[in-house]
Amino acid sequence: AQRVTQPEKLLSVFKGAPVELKCNYSYSGSPELFWYVQYSRQRLQLLLRHISRESIKGFTADLNKGETSFHLKKPFAQEEDSAMYYCALRSDSGAGSYQLTFGKGTKLSVIP
Amino acid sequence: NAGVTQTPKFQVLKTGQSMTLQCAQDMNHEYMSWYRQDPGMGLRLIHYSVGAGITDQGEVPNGYNVSRSTTEDFPLRLLSAAPSQTSVYFCASSYSGIRRGSRSYNSPLHFGNGTRLTVT
Numbered sequence: 150a151q152r153v154t155q156p157e158k159l160l161s162v163f164k165g166a167p168v169e170l171k172c173n174y175s176y177s178g179s180p181e182l183f184w185y186v187q188y189s190r191q192r193l194q195l196l197l198r199h200i201s202r203e204s205i206k207g208f209t210a211d212l213n214k215g216e217t218s219f220h221l222k223k224p225f226a227q228e229e230d231s232a233m234y235y236c237a238l239r240s241d242s243g244a245g246s247y248q249l250t251f252g253k254g255t256k257l258s259v260i261p
Numbered sequence: 262n263a264g265v266t267q268t269p270k271f272q273v274l275k276t277g278q279s280m281t282l283q284c285a286q287d288m289n290h291e292y293m294s295w296y297r298q299d300p301g302m303g304l305r306l307i308h309y310s311v312g313a314g315i316t317d318q319g320e321v322p323n324g325y326n327v328s329r330s331t332t333e334d335f336p337l338r339l340l341s342a343a344p345s346q347t348s349v350y351f352c353a354s355s356y357s358g359i360r361r362g363s364r365s366y367n368s369p370l371h372f373g374n375g376t377r378l379t380v381t
Contacts, residue, residue, distance in 0.1 A: 253303035
């Protein structure tokens with residue numbers, strides 16, 4: 150069974166400080182990893198996808214298969230980064246290649 | 262494109278009442294799904310469909326029914342509402358995507374705005 154673990158429910162950082170949101174996963178195959186962001190009372194939006202290797206809004210994430218991690222990082226936090234962040238995993242076959250398994254989320258609060 | 266549209270935005274039900282949450286997408290996505298979002302639980306998959314006429318259960322299907330008569334619509338029915346079904350419900354869709362090397366990747370999930378349901 151696949152599982153996504155986000156160990157921090159809440160992360161508070163000061164504006165301008167570095168941010169790292171942790172995500173670890175367990176899956177025996179070759180997964181695809183995502184970060185979704187949800188601003189207050191809005192829909193979930195895709196932030197990053199590991200196959201795209203992009204930097205979105207200053208965030209980056211690298212898939213580390215050895216450590217089974219996909220941590221989200223940003224060098225300098227901004228107040229507008231305050232939101233709920235979800236790490237998600239997609240398996241590599243069948244119907245699972247569509248659906249996502251989500252972590253429980255980390256609420257990021259950036260203090261002015 | 263309107264994307265994924267969910268109605269209603271808010272709903273209050275009494276225990277035992279039934280209702281249908283509507284979800285429609287105009288992107289011709291073959292995959293559609295329903296998640297519920299609860300504090301401290303993240304998002305959990307209720308039901309999903311990989312095409313018209315095909316549905317299957319997710320992680321937490323009890324108390325919910327779905328149907329997929331068209332590609333566009335994927336309604337979620339609560340047969341007899343219970344307080345435990347108080348939650349925010351998200352519909353999401355996806356399509357067959359791109360190839361990178363030897364592997365195909367489906368598109369990311371596109372989410373609706375959510376329906377906030379309270380059962381008293």
